[in-house]
Amino acid sequence: MNSIELARQAAVDARSRYREGLVAPTAGIAPGLTQANLISLPKDWAYDFLLFAQRNAQACPVLDVTEPGSYRTVLAENADLRTDLPRYRIWRNGELAEEVSDASEHWAEHSDLVSFLIGCSFSFEADLVSAGIDVRHISQGCNVPMYRTNRACRPAGRLRGNMVVSMRPIAADRVADAAKITARYPGVHGAPVHVGEPGLLGIEDISRPDFGDTVSIKPGEIPVFWACGVTPQAVVMASGVPFAISHAPGHMFVTDVGDSVYRV
Structure with missing residues (x-):
């Protein structure tokens, strides 16, 4: 396998370990592949966030937006956004309610969550x-x-x-x-x-x-x-968003997309 194929296998393996419960920062994981921040909001808030990201593109560069209710992303085939990050944050009324390694139960609270995958440094x-x-x-x-x-x-x-x-x-x-x-x-x-x-x-x-x-x-x-892509979490706090799911800072979604895709 070439280097990008090896990196993609490393990404698949990392997501599998996170799904099984491993919690660890993702810096240095699958080098050569893009990592992404996650913020998931009810559909009623999605347009506001899309507009916010467009107006603040350096802090919130959007790589993908899911359909309402979907936990799939084009950035990694067969990945599950509810389980495949090492750690999540659950937000209620602008306050951090808890951190979990599996967000499936909380995802089920809202059938219309729209997820934004945001570029990561x-x-x-x-x-x-x-x-x-x-x-x-x-x-x-x-x-x-x-x-x-x-x-x-x-x-x-x-x-x-x-x-x-x-x-x-x-x-x-x-x-x-x-x-x-x-x-x-x-x-x-x-x-x-x-x-x-x-x-x-x-x-x-x-x-x-x-x-x-x-x-x-x-x-x-x-x-x-x-x-930094943790900016949306600061925005959730400042704006009192009633419900949101995000990655825990430094615990990113490891994609299958090469970093070179975003190099100009």
Whole structure:
């Protein structure tokens, strides 16, 4: 098998393990294949979210939208969006109600859920690694750090909220390279939205991420921030959405689609 076939087999195997109950962050899983954020909303909220995503495309780049009630996606044949992510979040009235490894029971509460698969910055990390740029959460074996910011997204209908960003420490002399590499992937967040001083994003303590894990920042490294697909979860909270299902931050849907599809 060639490398993409091997990666697809790795994706199938990973989804099978998640279906059986394995819970682990997905960074570095099936390198070369795109990973996706998930947000599932009742049909009554789907148009508002589609409009929100269109107006905030860097934070919410849509890769697929399901039919109401469907748990299938064109991004991975025979995959089940109710079971094939390692961890889900259940939202009620804008508050996190619980986290589960199987969302089937909660999915059954609404027969008209529309699921949005949103591009994830994990998808460009293989290119960063290939270029000799350390992706710290991968090398440290943990989840990527993510932060709420003071950057308001453009509202749509009943939805509003601020952007969430992911952070990777980059050596100062490689920041331009990292920006150039990731800019080739506009469908999975693209170029950084901010470089340097976290306080300008409203981040008071970079050692305390709102989601994910803390990573080390070495001398000579600069924190670089990318728009993050956890933004819809911040929007669910800010907007008081009555019901939603999402991935748990860093626990993505591993697709069968090659990253090169989203490279320009």
